[in-house]
Amino acid sequence: MYRWPKVSYKEEGLREGMQIEDAHISVDDKVSLLDALSETGLEQIVVGSFVSPKWTPQMERIDEIVTKFNPKPGVTYTALALNSRGVERARAYSPPLTIERDSFPRLTCHMCDVFVRRNTNRSQMQEMERWPQIVAQAQELNIKEAGIGCNASWGSNFLGEFQVDSLMTLLEKEHNMWDEVGIKVASVAMGDPMSHCTPAKVEESLYRVKEKWPEIKHFRLHLHNGRNMAIASAYAAMRTLEPEDTLELDGTIGGFGGCPYCGNGRATGMAPTEDLLHMMEDMGIPTGVDIDKLIDCVWMAEGIMGRELFGHVSKAGPRPKHLEQLYDIDMPFVETLEQATHFKKGPQQYEGGIYPYQEPITSPYRDRVEKGQPNYDPANGDYPWKQDWFPSK
Amino acid sequence: MYRWPKVSYKEEGLREGMQIEDAHISVDDKVSLLDALSETGLEQIVVGSFVSPKWTPQMERIDEIVTKFNPKPGVTYTALALNSRGVERARAYSPPLTIERDSFPRLTCHMCDVFVRRNTNRSQMQEMERWPQIVAQAQELNIKEAGIGCNASWGSNFLGEFQVDSLMTLLEKEHNMWDEVGIKVASVAMGDPMSHCTPAKVEESLYRVKEKWPEIKHFRLHLHNGRNMAIASAYAAMRTLEPEDTLELDGTIGGFGGCPYCGNGRATGMAPTEDLLHMMEDMGIPTGVDIDKLIDCVWMAEGIMGRELFGHVSKAGPRPKHLEQLYDIDMPFVETLEQATHFKKGPQQYEGGIYPYQEPITSPYRDRVEKGQPNYDPANGDYPWKQDWFPSK
Secondary structure (H helix, E strand, C coil): CCCCEEEEEEECHHHHHHHHCCCCCCCCHHHHHHHHHCCCCCEEEEEECCCCCCCHHHCCHHHHHHHHCCCCEEEEEEEEECCCCHHHHCCCCCCCCCCCCCCCCEEEEEECHHHHHHHHHCCHHHHHHHHHHHHHEEEEEECCCEEEEEEEECEECCCECHHHHHHHHHHHHHHHHHHHCCCCCEEEEEECCCCCCCCCHHHHHHHHHHHHHHCCCCCEEEEEECCCCHHHHHHHHHHCCCCCCEEEEEEEECCCCCCCCCCCCCCEEEHHHHHHHHHHHCCCCCCCCCCHHHEEEEEEEHHHHHCCCCCCHHHHCCCCCCHHHHCCCCCCCCCHHHHHHHHHHHHHHCCCCCCCCCCCCCHHHHHHCCCCCCCCCCCCCCCCCCCCCCCCC | CCCCEEEEEEEECCHHHHCCCCCCCCHHHHHHHHHHHHHHHHHHEEEEEEECCCCHHHCCCCHHHHCCCCCCCEEEEEEEEEHHHHHHHHCCCCCCCCCCCCCCCEEECCCHHHHHHHHHHHHHHHHHHHHHHHHHHHHHHCCCCEEEECCCCCCCCCCCCCCCHHHHHHHHHHHHHHHHCCCCEEEEEEEEECCCCCCCHHHHHHHHHHCCCCCCCCCEEEEEECCCHHHHHHHHHHHHCCCCEEEEEEEHHHCCCCCCCCCHHHHHCCCCCHHHHHHHHHCCCCCCHCCCCCHHHHHHHHHHHCCCCCCCCHHHHHHHCCCHCCCCCCCCCCCHHHHHHHHHHHHHHCCCCCCCCCCCCCHHHHHHHHHHCCCCCCCCCCCCCCCCCCCCC
């Protein structure tokens, strides 16, 4: 019924995820996970960050990881670097790394002056002070299209909620600077490091951007999930954007992750990749990802971290659609999470479960499906509407 | 920007939640949880179910629970009963129980013939066979408004995906039966016991119902969360419906729950009440619920179950909006889930955490907020746009 934007997805588990986990997780474990992720069909994977090991010991051995992993042709591997020293370190590993550059020169700042000071040791004012320089550089390079953006777009744990009006006013300031030099604005980025996104606010923000600047066709959202709003917000974004638009989204397998500066730690999280991509496939947005292999990665990550992560599809399994995925109609009770893994591990998981039926379950619907017929006919088809037993009244 | 429907919310933790948990959880624990839920502002609470203790031993002591709990005036307490014996048992406790009746005589059936056989020991055909009797009764009672509905509306773990076309055709069959006797259809119910909902399908279904039968103003959705789609689907429903519409939604604190018949056990879940209601409050849909007390209930439930539940707001805390909720801007690293509980337990939770700053964090924005001023002025206000430091270029 609806037409969706193009969606480009980036897996952040090795970066956003691992940066808030135990610093002693081994290089081998991280490399195994990265190699497994490479086999899922994911097109963009962040391998970690080149940052100070003093404050982020979780990334101390990033050099070993990028040396040891098996780059898969066709996959783009990037790493986060927050300053020129970090970029320089990353360059030593390119290839296999692609040095992450924004597709557009971008004027951006954090709406939360506190968070940017805590996280990167500079103020919002210092971010803004760089704007004229970014514009001048773009002019020198004769750049035709530029970007605008805000981080902490909808609110802050330190300053409270930001009105969409305020977000729009900041974006407008940025847009005006590009207008003044005649460079077209083609992209907007909105970040949410402190999990203040809601689908209603994301929708309103994107709608207003599109209404005000219809020439913007490129949208980037980096949403955190501390209040469980990342998937609903991503859906709202897909619903608001159009086929001519491109939406860049990030998330992590299992939904783990966060940063130590935001105040929510491991409770921050992101959209669980497996849940979000499984939704997209159902909507008809191709992801190219093998959900079964992705679930293997979540389970591997849970083994490494020694605890259950936040995602759901890895626990209940994907929605069975095809005959070979359908559950045994005569299966006994399934109660525990361990039993629920039968979708992957097989019927022995629920063996010995309570069996409450006096006779085996049968159903004419399942018989049809077993024969390769659809469960229901399309409207006005034969089944079940024209069966003898179908009540006419 | 948008106008939302009226939303009516029912807490299902004691029923959908507890029915898939350890049968040995004590009556006292359940009564304590129920009494705590009663103090949150929730208006509708399901206390459990009157079903066979043979197959649902978790509900064996429901009589003791309804005898011991402290009914709060203004709260509607209901219990599930699947047959006349169950209704009879429940009646013995009314009041305090309200005997749950659908507001409308309703023609409904499960789209999944397998699930209804597994769960209630009857077939879809047997459900349909009751339709003429329901219509006849409504005529006798001179009922003016009736309902239609489908359970397992979007798919089944045993039969696969159901097309929205098929759902609409079934609803149409039901609608036609009311049309034939001249009784107006005012309500539609859609259930999802096997977690096949997606926001796109929920939106399409509601949109098509509204388009086809604009006189339907009452909508009921019972969504499960095995694939993490319940909150996004609930949002999509709120987005699709209008202020003239009423939307009934169900969920459980912490998002726990499920049934042993669907094949996903405890991985089934529902929308976590605290996450969903916190979203609604942010959207301007009043819930009357104290989120802080609700989080107390989640923590209590986690203590009873001995494990972490699925919800997020109970881990990261609500989005801080008011001065007294804002985090200390000079707080050290927050990394673990235990440290993250500072939002409720106080700063001692993160005491001793890594402190990476050479000087205390300060910010002119926070200074403003401390003085009771807004973090940003409304568009075209003074701050920060007219500060000396604000870059004009």
